[in-house]
Amino acid sequence: MVKPLRLRQLLRLVWFRDYLLGVSEILDVEHTPGGAVLMDGNRLRDALVAELNGRITELGNPAVCLATVLVGDDKPSQIYVRNKRRKAEEAGMQSRHVELPGDVSQQELEAAVLGLASDPTVHGILVQLPLPDGLDAERVLDLLPPEKDVDGLTERSMGRLVRGRDGHVPCTPLGVMRLLERYQIATAGRSAVVIGRSTLVGLPQVLLLGRKGCDATPTLAHSRTADLAAVCREADIIVAAAGIAGLVTADFVKPGAAVLDVGISRTADGIQGDVDFDSVQAVAGAITPMPGGTGPMTIACLLENTFHAARMQGVFSVA
Numbered sequence: 001m002v003k004p005l006r007l008r009q010l011l012r013l014v015w016f017r018d019y020l021l022g023v024s025e026i027l028d029v030e031h032t033p034g035g036a037v038l039m040d041g042n043r044l045r046d047a048l049v050a051e052l053n054g055r056i057t058e059l060g061n062p063a064v065c066l067a068t069v070l071v072g073d074d075k076p077s078q079i080y081v082r083n084k085r086r087k088a089e090e091a092g093m094q095s096r097h098v099e100l101p102g103d104v105s106q107q108e109l110e111a112a113v114l115g116l117a118s119d120p121t122v123h124g125i126l127v128q129l130p131l132p133d134g135l136d137a138e139r140v141l142d143l144l145p146p147e148k149d150v151d152g153l154t155e156r157s158m159g160r161l162v163r164g165r166d167g168h169v170p171c172t173p174l175g176v177m178r179l180l181e182r183y184q185i186a187t188a189g190r191s192a193v194v195i196g197r198s199t200l201v202g203l204p205q206v207l208l209l210g211r212k213g214c215d216a217t218p219t220l221a222h223s224r225t226a227d228l229a230a231v232c233r234e235a236d237i238i239v240a241a242a243g244i245a246g247l248v249t250a251d252f253v254k255p256g257a258a259v260l261d262v263g264i265s266r267t268a269d270g271i272q273g274d275v276d277f278d279s280v281q282a283v284a285g286a287i288t289p290m291p292g293g294t295g296p297m298t299i300a301c302l303l304e305n306t307f308h309a310a311r312m313q314g315v316f317s318v319a
């Protein structure tokens, strides 16, 4: 039986016709029970990993190497790093892994990172954060040459992003941009609200949304923004990266808006995002699941950056 459209769904159709026309060109798009497009990060990651594998094969399988550095025995960090290494291998890359005990000295850690930085067979370096207490992450990141900083986290990479120069862009906000592109979410002239001002996500996200070619009008909101719900209700695109479980509820969302969840909180009910998926999916035009949305895209973009790093370091004569 065909269910009648609810008023909210009807509004979404009328107000965002151009947006929906764009999305309908994409074949094989899944929808949530409330009718929002499901922006599936797992599928897009798999497609991007396969594409990278194809490009490396076409280029004659040159060695492209991602080095990961893991300090201590934090379980989630171990899982993240294992997934990154596994996907690097699926993309046809080599992975080098350095594991150090939680009580390693700053000097020993810096020596390990410097060794990778000066090794011409290593093209990208990822130091998994956070580091255990007592270690200074800033001093470690400062040792990464910008060409090998595939996380895009160092001052120099951030400066290159601000200055519009060639460099690596932080993986999570880049993953958000890839989801917007893949699902043909209109950005030019649209308003976007980014919640959270971290250097890992919020700040670079605002730069990416506002830069030429994307042409959105971003607002950077945070924990001290007055009437956050009202600010978000003006937005065509919401990127939630505050790390507050369930912060974004249906009343934050303009009908038809695209909502991308970057938050991760460990709660008594398990891992939760910043977006209350059940209520928001009934109002949004497009939404990321959690898990399976922006998380897998962080890995895909790490590999995209590693490929780019190898190219910057002259591994490919073409491409």
Ligand code: GUN
Binding pocket: 126, 127, 128, 129, 130, 151, 171, 172, 298
């Ligand atoms: N810890 C959580 N996310 C990230 C990330 O994207 N990069 C690094 N290096 N550490 C992280």
